[in-house]
Amino acid sequence: MEAALLKIDLRGNISARTKQMCAYADDVVIIAKAQKALKETFITLQKEAEKLGLIINTNKTEYMQLTRKTNIIKEDTEVKGKSYEAVNQFIYLGSQINSKISIQEEIRLRIQAGNRSLFANKKLLNNKDFNAASKLQIYKSIIRPAVTYGCEKWAMTVTGQNRLLVFERRLLRKIYGPTLDNDGTWRIKTNDELEIVI
Numbered sequence: 001m002e003a004a005l006l007k008i009d010l011r012g013n014i015s016a017r018t019k020q021m022c023a024y025a026d027d028v029v030i031i032a033k034a035q036k037a038l039k040e041t042f043i044t045l046q047k048e049a050e051k052l053g054l055i056i057n058t059n060k061t062e063y064m065q066l067t068r069k070t071n072i073i074k075e076d077t078e079v080k081g082k083s084y085e086a087v088n089q090f091i092y093l094g095s096q097i098n099s100k101i102s103i104q105e106e107i108r109l110r111i112q113a114g115n116r117s118l119f120a121n122k123k124l125l126n127n128k129d130f131n132a133a134s135k136l137q138i139y140k141s142i143i144r145p146a147v148t149y150g151c152e153k154w155a156m157t158v159t160g161q162n163r164l165l166v167f168e169r170r171l172l173r174k175i176y177g178p179t180l181d182n183d184g185t186w187r188i189k190t191n192d193e194l195e196i197v198i
Contacts, residue, residue: 001026004048008041022092029092039079046080062087066099095150106150107160111167114147118171125174135175143171169194 005023018037022029028045032038046056063077063084074086089098089105096106118125121142125135147167154160172194178186179193 007048008044042079062090103154110147114143117143117146132176
């Protein structure tokens with residue numbers, strides 16, 4: 001794959017190039033400023049890959065257009081007689097990329113992944129033989145990484161941050177349980193108390 005990618009002309013600095021490529025193993029993203037440049041790059045990659053015995057999977061190949069215009073109609077694109085589906089979002093290396101350039105949907109998907117991880121480890125977190133410190137380690141080493149995967153590239157908003165904090169506080173309340181007040185009543189821990197215990 002690398003031999004095929006090296007045949008593509010990507011001269012110029014990052015701001016002046018008409019096309020860019022992101023590639024990891026067999027997952028390739030072609031980014032171009034114009035549809036003509038995109039198609040030319042795709043055809044070149046396809047030809048070079050075929051010379052090496054590699055075939056592009058047309059069922060997994062998708063096309064997405066980014067624009068500031070709000071009235072753009074999503075249309076499939078055609079290259080050498082084959083049509084490629086136009087999408088508003090796709091997953092690349094486990095992260096969601098969308099045409100709105102919004103991180104909110106990615107955060108929603110990461111919280112879903114955290115909930116799946118939480119469900120998979122439910123027995124451990126409910127086990128009375130484990131103390132709170134052990135359960136916290138399970139959270140930090142298994143569940144939290146599922147939620148924060150790819151967070152280095154997030155342009156965090158207050159809304160996104162709050163959604164992540166709500167998820168974390170809900171889990172911490174489950175780990176640490178309620179607090180016994182001086183009057184003998186039980187209550188859930190406040191946000192400030194959770195910040196102290198973590």
